[in-house]
Amino acid sequence: MNASRGPVPCCNAVIQRTVEQRESAHNDASVARSRRTGGSIMTAITWVLAADEHRARIFETRGLKVDLQQVEDIRNTAPARSDASGKDRETFARAIAAYLEQARLQHRFNRLRLAVDARFLGVLQACLSSETRMLVYDDNGNGAVSGQRYVERR
Template identity: 60%
Template sequence: MTAITWVLAADDSRARIFETRGLKLDLRQIEELRNPAPRAPQSNERDRQFARTVAEMLERSRVNHRFDRLRLAVEPCFLGTLREYLSIEIQKLVHEDASEDSAGMSARRPF
């Protein structure tokens, strides 16, 4: 069976999920989440709610066996908040963590 890897490219306003199968380098976007809350100076609650939403989507997808491995390409200041909400099972599936501002990445040149 071919392993499915998801790449989460995210910051505090947008999260994009890309998928690749096996050892292929070609990524295709399969999900996009946007933070509906307006930006507010020093608003940690906004970031926390969005991190919770992203983590819940990943957990539902894990339970439904939609991916086998996860790569995180998340803006560093959002990554800490997101990690608070990732389940232990999701954390075990993280095979690489490239903390950077990658929410605007393209499927052709992801990193």
């Protein structure tokens, strides 16, 4: 037997078909992801949630841009007090979480940044679904108040 003959021709065809099928599946997934995000494969849609126990504002940015566009402004319908009760906070957090979950199911964002007041962050995180929590890439509870003031002035 001659060991220098190389791979058997029928094996080459099988290997080539397998490679083509994998590339095709990868391309199909990339195209589907692109269609879901409404653009280029590299364009991630990031939502920024700036919130406290009284108001939540959601902003959107595409790709690496810093240009924020407001998507939603949700206000707590509980009577305005300087310190909302625990029940009011939880009800408001559930309303925000429901909005984010619906938007996630509609593929309206790929990433989520939480700029939430530290007193409200834990309540909100407890209300988010595990799938939505997986999209959170930053949840800065420490500097959220000053960050929110910046957003308010804009």
